[in-house]
Amino acid sequence: MGNSVLDIVQQWSGKTFREESIGRSYEGRDIRAFTFGDGRAKVLAWSQMHGNEPTSTLALLDVLNRIEEDKTMKKLLRHSITLTAIPLLNPDGCIRHDRRNAQGIDINRDAQSLISPEAKILMSAWERLHPDFAYNLHDQETRYTTLYPPTPTLIAMLAPECSHDKAITPARERAMKLIAHTAKHLDNICDGAKGRIARYDDVYTPTAFGDTFMQLGTSSILIEAGSMPGDPERTHARAAMSMAIIKGLEAIAQHQFEANTVQEYDSLPLNKDFDGLEMILEGIAIHDSLGNYQADLGIRRVKTSCNPEDFIDDSHDLRVMNIGDLSSTPSIIRTKLNGYTLKGTHKDLYIGCKTSEITLVAPDGSCINAYTLIENNTRDFDSDKTK
Ligand SMILES: [Zn+2]
DSSP: OHHHHHHHHHHOOOTTSEEEEEEEOTTOOEEEEEEEOOOSEEEEEEEOSSTTOHHHHHHHHHHHHHHHHOHHHHHHHHTTEEEEEEOOSOHHHHHHTOSSOTTSOOGGGOTTTOOSHHHHHHHHHHHHHOOSEEEEEEEOOTTEEOSSSOOBOSEEEEOOOSSTTOOOOHHHHHHHHHHHHHHHHHHHHSTTOTTTEEEOOOOOOTTSHHHHHHHTTOEEEEEEEOOOTTOTTOHHHHHHHHHHHHHHHHHHHHTOSTTSOHHHHHTSOBOEEOOSEEEEEEEEEEEETTEEEEEEEEEEEEEOOSSTTOOOGGGEEEEEEEEEOOTTSOEEEEEEOTTOEESSOGGGOOTTOBGGGOEEEOTTSOEEEHHHHHHHHHHTOOGGGGO
16 A cells, blocks of 8 residues: 555646645655645645555545645635645655654654654745644554444544643644534534544653644644544545545634634543454354353454554454453444354364454354454444444
């Protein structure tokens, strides 16, 4: 996926945008910026400073395409905002499918020292534009959820802190209000968004860009694309992220968000690292020479990549992580499989076994692979199945 995102960014251009090369990555890859409009409100948006987070780049390009194609929006924004977008700030990381740049540096912890060329490029873009607003776009790990029962986060937003005392400066207050406004609108226009727009939980990180820009007086907004079950390509999160930016730009252009409150921001559900199971298959029958019983299987996505920071979905395995009565165990999805029988013996079922190696016999006698069954059950994920 990494290479194709790089290709898409390198080939992108729009008639409405002023396009320029703003520098090169450590390994010499071109980093491009696209600027639109001549309005007073300045907005800087960048994506994929973490190379293995491609959803953010695709969402940002969706925003540029929308501005390019939607005449009404173009008219609304053109003289109200000046938007500079930098899709794919970390092309070297993108090629490697790695969070960090080619030097092994996390660009989002390099806002003060500016050791990496990519961090220097972002800081130069800020110095040139002096943005009123900044959109900092990421993908988050798969197991983040909002409520209890755990509901996968569609997107999480944050107005980062800009000091250890959690002070609400004017810049931070504007960001909080804009996020509250955006969340409210996404609830209405974005399919399945209700309860899944979260407030990202974070502490002050002086070396991060959002926190640094906030301290410099820019209202910074972090958006993290989440992962919905059955949507490893994160198409839902991509759509929600691009809609969040578009709603934000409209609100900035029309001064629509100032009536929103910090309390509304605070009351968004918190984005939590979910420690439970992803799915429970309930009531599987096991018959072998030693006994007959029914058990629930708890399934969790397990990373198979050797890089601990590499969490994009194409390097996972669905494994059995619990067996027995799981009626009181938290899980994102539950699927009743009464009437299904394990093909094999109790020895084929153990903690850590791959679901792709388990075969179940359906009530009609047909055999189905457990991994395939799970994929089929999560593909049409909707809120009713979270219970
Ligand atoms: Zn990130």
